[in-house]
Amino acid sequence: MDTMTTPEGTRDERDVILAPPPPVRRIVIDGEPTVVQPPLGNGHAPQAGVGLAAPVRRAEPSSAPKVERMRIEGVSIAYSEKLAVNEVSLPVRQGEVLALIGPSGCGKTTLLRSLNRLVEITPTAIRSGTISLDGEDIDRMEVTALRRRVSMVFQQPNPFPMSVFDNVAYALREQGSGRPRKEALMDQVADALVRAGLWDEVGSTLDHPALRLSGGQQQRLCIARALAARPEVLLLDEPCSALDPRSTQVIEELILKLREEVAVVIVTHNMQQALRIADHVGFMYLGELVEYGPAEQVFGSPREQRTREYVGGAFG
Amino acid sequence: MTKPIDSVSSWPLRDRVAFYAAWAAGIALIVIAGAIVVYMAFRGAQYFDFGLLLESPSSSLNQAQSGGFKDPIIGTALLLVMSTAIAAPLGVVIAVWLTEYGRPTGLARAVESAVEVVAGTPSIVLAMFGLILFQEWFGFLTFDAEGAVLGRSFIAAASMMSLIALPLVVGATREALNSIPGHVREASYALGKTKAATIRRVLLPAARPGIGTGTALGMGRVAGDTAIVVVLLGATLQIQNGADGSVFGLFRGTGSTLTSYVYYNSPAGEGLAPEKAYFAAFVLLLVVIVLNFVVTRIARGKEELWTR
Numbered sequence: 001m002d003t004m005t006t007p008e009g010t011r012d013e014r015d016v017i018l019a020p021p022p023p024v025r026r027i028v029i030d031g032e033p034t035v036v037q038p039p040l041g042n043g044h045a046p047q048a049g050v051g052l053a054a055p056v057r058r059a060e061p062s063s064a065p066k067v068e069r070m071r072i073e074g075v076s077i078a079y080s081e082k083l084a085v086n087e088v089s090l091p092v093r094q095g096e097v098l099a100l101i102g103p104s105g106c107g108k109t110t111l112l113r114s115l116n117r118l119v120e121i122t123p124t125a126i127r128s129g130t131i132s133l134d135g136e137d138i139d140r141m142e143v144t145a146l147r148r149r150v151s152m153v154f155q156q157p158n159p160f161p162m163s164v165f166d167n168v169a170y171a172l173r174e175q176g177s178g179r180p181r182k183e184a185l186m187d188q189v190a191d192a193l194v195r196a197g198l199w200d201e202v203g204s205t206l207d208h209p210a211l212r213l214s215g216g217q218q219q220r221l222c223i224a225r226a227l228a229a230r231p232e233v234l235l236l237d238e239p240c241s242a243l244d245p246r247s248t249q250v251i252e253e254l255i256l257k258l259r260e261e262v263a264v265v266i267v268t269h270n271m272q273q274a275l276r277i278a279d280h281v282g283f284m285y286l287g288e289l290v291e292y293g294p295a296e297q298v299f300g301s302p303r304e305q306r307t308r309e310y311v312g313g314a315f316g
Numbered sequence: 317m318t319k320p321i322d323s324v325s326s327w328p329l330r331d332r333v334a335f336y337a338a339w340a341a342g343i344a345l346i347v348i349a350g351a352i353v354v355y356m357a358f359r360g361a362q363y364f365d366f367g368l369l370l371e372s373p374s375s376s377l378n379q380a381q382s383g384g385f386k387d388p389i390i391g392t393a394l395l396l397v398m399s400t401a402i403a404a405p406l407g408v409v410i411a412v413w414l415t416e417y418g419r420p421t422g423l424a425r426a427v428e429s430a431v432e433v434v435a436g437t438p439s440i441v442l443a444m445f446g447l448i449l450f451q452e453w454f455g456f457l458t459f460d461a462e463g464a465v466l467g468r469s470f471i472a473a474a475s476m477m478s479l480i481a482l483p484l485v486v487g488a489t490r491e492a493l494n495s496i497p498g499h500v501r502e503a504s505y506a507l508g509k510t511k512a513a514t515i516r517r518v519l520l521p522a523a524r525p526g527i528g529t530g531t532a533l534g535m536g537r538v539a540g541d542t543a544i545v546v547v548l549l550g551a552t553l554q555i556q557n558g559a560d561g562s563v564f565g566l567f568r569g570t571g572s573t574l575t576s577y578v579y580y581n582s583p584a585g586e587g588l589a590p591e592k593a594y595f596a597a598f599v600l601l602l603v604v605i606v607l608n609f610v611v612t613r614i615a616r617g618k619e620e621l622w623t624r
Contacts, residue, residue, distance in 0.1 A: 116506060118506055121502065151506060155504055160503075229507070
C-alpha cells in the first residue's frame with residue numbers, strides 16, 4: 001500500500017510543493033461573470049444585491065380567480081415537548097401556488113402534514129389552532145373524507161406495487177363496497193393521467209407495473225393518483241428533490257397548470273424552484289412563519305432580516 | 317492494467333491464514349453437500365424401481381420384496397398441505413400485527429418471545445406436547461382403535477408441524493413488511509385509506525415475495541421432520557382412514573411420510589430394507605431440493621421496490 005502511487009497521492013505531493021489552491025475552489029470575486037444571465041422576463045425582477053442574484057420568475061400569475069380553500073389560524077404543533085410549528089396563520093388559495101420554504105427542521109413539512117391531518121399518525125404530535133377547508137373545521141371531518149379532498153404527494157416517488165391503472169384507481173375504489181369494474185373507472189383514471197401529463201407516455205400500457213416507470217414518471221403517476229379523486233387542495237412535500245432537472249421542469253410546468261383547478265401547497269428546499277413557480281411564499285424558521293407574501297416581494301425585497309439572510313444563502 | 321491495491325500476498329500472516337481457511341471451509345461445504353447428493357443419487361439409482369412409487373407398503377416376512385412407498389409420498393404431501401394451510405395464514409397475521417400494530421408494547425414483546433420459543437423448541441418436544449394435547453382434549457380429531465384414543469392423526473401431526481413452519485413465515489413476512497418504507501404507508505393514508513385497507517391492498521401484495529420465501533422454507537422443514545411423524549402420525553406405514561372413508565376420516569387417520577418410512581426401513585428401524593430406505597431418502601432429498609429451488613426463485617424475484 002505504502003509504495004502505491006495513486007493519482008490523488010501525486011497531486012497531494014505536488015500541492016505540498018507548489019501549494020496552489022485547488023482550481024475549483026478559486027473564486028474570483030471581482031471578475032467578469034462567466035455565466036450568461038437569463039433574460040429578465042416579466043419585469044418582476046427585483047433590484048440586484050438583495051436576495052438571490054437576479055431572480056427571475058418563470059410563471060405569470062394565473063388568470064384564474066383566486067378562491068380561498070383552506071385557512072390556517074394560530075396553528076401550533078408540538079412533538080412531545082418540542083414545538084415544531086408556532087402560531088402560524090396562512091390562507092391557502094386556489095389559483096395560486098403557495099410555497100413553504102425554510103431550512104431543514106423549520107416545521108414546514110409538519111405544517112403541510114397538518115393540512116390533511118397526517119401528523120396524527122405520529123403518536124406524540126399535538127396540535128392546537130384551527131384549520132378549515134371551505135369554512136369547515138377539518139377536525140370535525142371524517143379523516144378519510146378529508147384526505148380525499150386534500151391529497152398529498154411525497155418526496156420519494158412511491159407508486160404502489162401494482163399496475164399503472166390500479167395505482168390511479170386506488171383512491172377511487174371505496175372501502176367496503178365491492179370493487180367497481182375497470183370500465184367504470186376508466187374515464188376518471190384517464191382524466192387523472194391526462195391532468196398529470198402522463199397519458200401520452202403510459203396511456204397504452206396501463207396494465208404495466210408502475211414500479212417499472214422512470215423516477216419522473218413515477219412522481220407524475222403519484223400526482224395523477226392524488227388527483228384522481230378530484231381533490232380541492234394538493235399538498236406537495238418536496239416533490240422534485242429526488243428527480244433530475246428535466247423531470248423537475250416537467251413537474252413544475254405541471255404544477256403551474258394544476259393551480260388553476262386546485263389549491264397547491266408545495267414545501268421545497270429549493271429556493272430557485274419556489275421563485276420559479278410560487279405565487280405566494282411563506283418563509284419559516286424555527287417553527288415560526290417569519291414572512292409571508294408574494295414571491296417577488298419575499299425574494300426581491302424581504303422585509304425581515306432573517307428572510308434576507310436565508311434567501312441570500314447566508315444560513316440554512 | 318494497474319497493480320491492484322489490495323493483494324493477499326501483502327497481508328499479515330494471520331489474515332492470510334484466516335483468508336485461506338475461509339476458502340477451505342467454503343469448498344469443504346460444497347464437497348460435503350455434493351457428496352450427500354451424489355451418494356444418495358447413486359444409491360437411489362441403484363435401487364431405482366418406479367413401481368415402488370406407486371405401490372402401497374405391505375407387510376411380509378421379507379420386507380425387501382413387499383410393497384412400495386406410495387402411502388408415505390401421499391402422507392408427506394398431505395402433511396405439507398395441511399401444515400402450510402395452518403402456518404401460512406397464522407404466520408402472516410401474526411407478522412402483520414407485530415409490524416403494523418404491535419400495541420400494547422408488552423403484548424408485542426410477549427408474542428415475539430412466544431414465536432422465538434416455538435422456533436427454539438425441538439420437534440420431539442412439540443410432538444410429546446401434541447400427544448398429550450390430542451389424547452386428553454382433542455381425541456375426536458385423532459384415530460381411535462376400537463375406542464382407545466391414541467392421539468395420533470394427520471390433524472395432530474399437521475398442527476404440531478405447523479408450529480415448525482410458523483416462525484419462518486412470521487420472520488420472513490416481518491422482514492418484508494419492515495422493508496416497505498413508511499412513506500408508502502403514508503401515501504395510502506393520504507389518499508383517504510384506512511390502515512386495514514392499506515394493509516390489504518398495498519402492504520400484503522408488496523410483502524408477497526417474503527411471505528412466499530418464508531412459507532417455502534417452512535415447507536422444507538416440515539417435509540424433513542421425523543420426530544413429530546413417528547409420535548403423532550402413527551406407526552402404520554399404510555394410510556389408515558380414521559372414520560368412514562371420507563376426507564375427514566383421512567385427516568383423522570394415521571399413516572406415514574417419507575421420513576418415517578426411511579426411519580422404519582433403515583437399519584435403525586424394524587423394517588430392515590435399507591435399499592428401499594435409500595431410494596425413499598433420495599426421493600425425499602429431491603422434494604427438499606425442489607422446495608429450496610423454489611425459495612431461491614421467489615427470493616430472486618425480490619427487487620428493491622422503493623427508494624427510501
